Amino acid sequence: MASESRKTTKTIGLRLTPIEHKLVLDAATSVGLGPSTFAREAILARASAPVSPRRRKRDGLRIQVGNWTGEANRLGNDLNQLAKHASQGGRVDAGALNALQAEIRALHEAVLTVAGSSG
Structure with missing residues (x-):
C-alpha cells in the first residue's frame, strides 16, 4: 500500500x-x-x-504469517459457502466438509509447529 x-x-x-x-x-x-x-x-x-x-x-516468519492469513481466509470462504448452501436447504457433501476440516487441521498444525520452534 x-x-x-x-x-x-x-x-x-x-x-x-x-x-x-x-x-x-x-x-x-x-x-x-x-x-x-x-x-x-x-x-x-x-x-x-x-x-x-x-x-x-518481511522476514520468513512474516511471510509465513501472511501466507497463513491468506489460507485461513480461503478456508473461511469455503466454510461460508458450505454454511450458506446448508442454510438454504441444500445438502452439504460430507466429503467436502471432511476435506475442509482436514485443511483447517493442517493449517493449525503448521502454525503450531513454527510457533513451537520459535518460542
Whole structure:
C-alpha cells in the first residue's frame, strides 16, 4: 500500500549482466532490502536526492504469517459457502466438509509447529 505523501508511479528500466544481477541481489539481501528498493535508494543517493523512509523487508516468519492469513481466509470462504448452501436447504457433501476440516487441521498444525520452534 503506497503512502499518500509519496506515490511512486514512474519506472526506469535497468539491464544487468548475470554477474551484476547477482551482486545487486546479494548486496540488497545483505542489508535486508529487495533489489528494487536497494537500487532505488542507491540511485537517489547518487543523485543527491532525499530518500524517504522505507518499510523493512518481511522476514520468513512474516511471510509465513501472511501466507497463513491468506489460507485461513480461503478456508473461511469455503466454510461460508458450505454454511450458506446448508442454510438454504441444500445438502452439504460430507466429503467436502471432511476435506475442509482436514485443511483447517493442517493449517493449525503448521502454525503450531513454527510457533513451537520459535518460542
